[in-house]
Amino acid sequence: IQAGNVQHLDEYYETSWREKEPLPHLFIVIDEFAQMKKEQPEFMDELISVAAIGRTLGVHLLLATQKPSGVVNDKIWSNSRFRICLRVQDDADSREMLKIPDASKINVPGRGYLQVGSNEVLELFQSAWSGAPYNPNEEKVLDIVDFTEVKLSGERIKVKKRPKPMTNSPKQLQAFIQYVQSISEKENIKALPGPWLDPLPEKLLLKEFYAMEDWTIAEWNKSKEYLQVTVGLIDDVANQAQFPLKLDLQEGHLNIYGMPGTGKTTMLQTIIMSLAVSHTPTEVNFYVIDFGRMFLDFRDLPHIGGIIQEGENEKMKRLFGFLKKEITLRKESFSNIGAKSFSMYNRMVEKKIPAIVVMVDGYIRFKNEFEKENEVLELLLRESSTYGV
Incomplete structure (x- = not known):
């Protein structure tokens, strides 16, 4: 409203408020959606509301489940424009997602169908794999010499190089996250506040509240709350605040x-x-x-x-x-x-x-x-x- 009563997040980014109060797109990712619905049924009304009005506000749902039948609410279905279906167990599950049985016949890991709208787009695709080992010293160079194996029949088969075994190497996903984190630190890009604060520390030292190490008698002369003693740290989850626990004797x-x-x-x-x-x-x-x-x-x-x-x-x-x-x-x-x-x-x-x-x-x-x-x-x-x- 302060930005000019804009109707969509994209319009907000065209105003000067983009620099004053950044509003990034928010993705709510729920893995094993069926399990969440079973354990937190009261949360469903919030998700239905997000599905209905979230897109214009830049709030998006990413839901993953093994069997969507009977799990995904009709209101969520009607507001879900994009569907990705990997290999499913039977034709019924495929029809539930795509209205066609094809996804049950997939036999390649990571292969799936992308459907947009009411079959406006239906594409077979291969998803990328980020779990491969990361080798920082690997050089991407063209092979100048090709090695081939010649069989007795005269058939020539190209011999592929065997990858060098790697031990204790991070996954490509981990390496990517570490790289983005290091760049963010160099560019002084701070993490956005989340829906909760860091957990309370397992150990809390008094020097975090008082000048214990460089203590001098002058500390006694400072203004203080008489007979109020700081003994810990309160985690006020509802108000996203942490502050000292004080006892007034x-x-x-x-x-x-x-x-x-x-x-x-x-x-x-x-x-x-x-x-x-x-x-x-x-x-x-x-x-x-x-x-x-x-x-x-x-x-x-x-x-x-x-x-x-x-x-x-x-x-x-x-x-x-x-x-x-x-x-x-x-x-x-x-x-x-x-x-x-x-x-x-x-x-x-x-x-x-x-x-x-x-x-x-x-x-x-x-x-x-x-x-x-x-x-x-x-x-x-x-x-x-x-x-x-």
Whole structure:
């Protein structure tokens, strides 16, 4: 419409919009069409619509199937001007495609019939083969000398050269694709956006979100979203977007579930590192209950208040005693100045208090082995987030 309400893609290419917003011809290729119809029947209405109006918009269907009978919709048939029929199993299949039985009698691989419209054109053709080995050193030269074999009868038979055997050579199709790709890179021709983005990476490093390698203390002073931690990458398929997965610890507590080996401990470690590179030790402190013995490497971080491992029962008791006392002190401090939340308190005072993040890696074991401490934890869960814990 913006290009002048043109009626056909060819008309669009005659306008200046060709350079502003390229609209290439789009080919929708469906191999084993019968299988797709069986597994995705709801997609058929879209294909029928494309068959009806797609040509003027530059959208074309290429459908391939072994037996078209009962598979190809009448509306698609009526809008399909070109038909290619290779060798089929019987006369009925040939008649379904071409209205003649000839295609069932083909006996040469790649041989077929091209039909245009209502038999306006019906041509027998040989399709090209792109699966031959590609030899980049092959020279196309004329044979100056012909070799012939003379039989006892005097008959002369031309001897054909035997092709040299090639090992591990790419197919001509692969070589062609690689060549087009290299030329596109040289000419700075970018691939067009497709209907989906690249798959999520199998491994995602934190340095893709934070300046991990060249980190300096200046990173702490940069503006940030307080207590928001980046832990991964979201794949928003519906909107064709990928963006960081951020958790806002100010919104409440966090549970992480998963089968053994699926990455629960790694997720906790990611949270620690994400907060440590973006927040100062006066902004956030960590206390880690580590039943898997996977957090000792973090003990030298200035943000770490303590790491408690299996068997350290006395340290466990002291931790929850400290947490109860800290919540009581914060309640009094908040009440004294009328602060309703942790963020509000820090905005109202000059000497700010840090958020406290308590991590329990292996909660079921903690619950079973430390019943009294678990009762304190359940009490803290009900009210501690208001006070920055």
